[in-house]
Amino acid sequence: MVERLRSKLRRGESVDIEETKSEVIMGEESSSRGSYSIIAGVVMLYWAVSISLVFLNKTILSGSFGDEELTIFSAWFQSMVAVGFILSIRYGFHRCGVQARVPKIEPDHLYSKTMLMLSMSSVCGLTFNNLMLKHIGVAFYQVARSFTIIFTIGLSALVLGQGLSFRAVISCFLVVCGFFVGIDQEDVSGTLSVLGVIYGILASLSAAISGILFKKAESLLDGDSLKLAYYNNLNCMVIFLPLCLGSGQFFAVLHSDLIYLPKFWFILLITGCLSLAIGWVSALQIKYTSPIAHHLSINAKSVVQTVLAVLFYQESKTLFWWLGNFLVVAGVLMYTLTKILQDARRLQSMMGSMELPVKKPNQAINGRV
Numbered sequence: 001m002v003e004r005l006r007s008k009l010r011r012g013e014s015v016d017i018e019e020t021k022s023e024v025i026m027g028e029e030s031s032s033r034g035s036y037s038i039i040a041g042v043v044m045l046y047w048a049v050s051i052s053l054v055f056l057n058k059t060i061l062s063g064s065f066g067d068e069e070l071t072i073f074s075a076w077f078q079s080m081v082a083v084g085f086i087l088s089i090r091y092g093f094h095r096c097g098v099q100a101r102v103p104k105i106e107p108d109h110l111y112s113k114t115m116l117m118l119s120m121s122s123v124c125g126l127t128f129n130n131l132m133l134k135h136i137g138v139a140f141y142q143v144a145r146s147f148t149i150i151f152t153i154g155l156s157a158l159v160l161g162q163g164l165s166f167r168a169v170i171s172c173f174l175v176v177c178g179f180f181v182g183i184d185q186e187d188v189s190g191t192l193s194v195l196g197v198i199y200g201i202l203a204s205l206s207a208a209i210s211g212i213l214f215k216k217a218e219s220l221l222d223g224d225s226l227k228l229a230y231y232n233n234l235n236c237m238v239i240f241l242p243l244c245l246g247s248g249q250f251f252a253v254l255h256s257d258l259i260y261l262p263k264f265w266f267i268l269l270i271t272g273c274l275s276l277a278i279g280w281v282s283a284l285q286i287k288y289t290s291p292i293a294h295h296l297s298i299n300a301k302s303v304v305q306t307v308l309a310v311l312f313y314q315e316s317k318t319l320f321w322w323l324g325n326f327l328v329v330a331g332v333l334m335y336t337l338t339k340i341l342q343d344a345r346r347l348q349s350m351m352g353s354m355e356l357p358v359k360k361p362n363q364a365i366n367g368r369v
Helices: 002-011 017-061 071-096 113-135 138-144 147-158 166-189 194-220 225-246 249-254 262-288 291-312 319-352
Strands: none
Touching: 017 071, 017 113, 017 138, 017 262, 017 291, 071 113, 071 225, 071 249, 071 262, 113 138, 113 194, 113 225, 138 166, 138 194, 138 291, 138 319, 147 166, 147 194, 147 319, 166 319, 194 225, 225 249, 225 262, 262 291, 291 319
């Protein structure tokens, strides 16, 4: 349609504006109908990968395979599996003579300050997240990690210089209220872990820092999400190794019965692949929807994850416990809607400053009639 319009203008023919608008609208509607199934599939894929990763990590860290401390070892092994998976794909494609876009190592980018800072914050985030999962239930995961949005808003204001709106403050207030209501109800039910709460706050801070560094690293690598995941996991694998050896977890696993449990290694292998896939499906979800829709999807996924955890582990929760979760969800949702409105105003302002020159139907080329 665009080429047909251009050819008409070159020949000096008149263009019916209303007819052109109708064609554009019909084309967009046809395209959107065809993409609905793709969007739904991508969102469901993200939910499946993310929820599965949380539940499987909980299985590894909850003592299902013994009393060995696995918080650092499992994170190191998962990073190693992610790197090994990419290298295996590259080798397999090379052997088969298949041309594929598999990222190569560029030392200037791999060891850049931005990538190293991102990898170090990721190591902290993964470690604290595993320590948190060890001490709390999956149902409490959303509340325990709810401070991520508060740290994100605070760091965006302090580091990036973004303004702090009234709605953002209200969002933080709702999250804080939900956080303390959730803690109170966990205490009432006798399942509260103070260490789990502290690790959750530290994991939230690390996630917020990683989110800011992720944007910088993404621009450094020209938006290549696979390369970013590859570089980050490669750096994390190297950083985790001395921590794994120094904590004694590597040798503890090596000299335990875990070395002979195929199920344990199979789950670790799956979680390693999922940890790589989560970055890819997140980028895929943003590509087919939008960054704001991605955050809405995360929020909805957290609700589904909480309900599934309560059903799966057959837990009984009070009305106030659910109220705490609702307040957290409401706070995050309000902040997301605030960002939607801000982006809409920004887009409207940009569109208002643009003028599209359109030739009137009866006006000929070069001003000649």
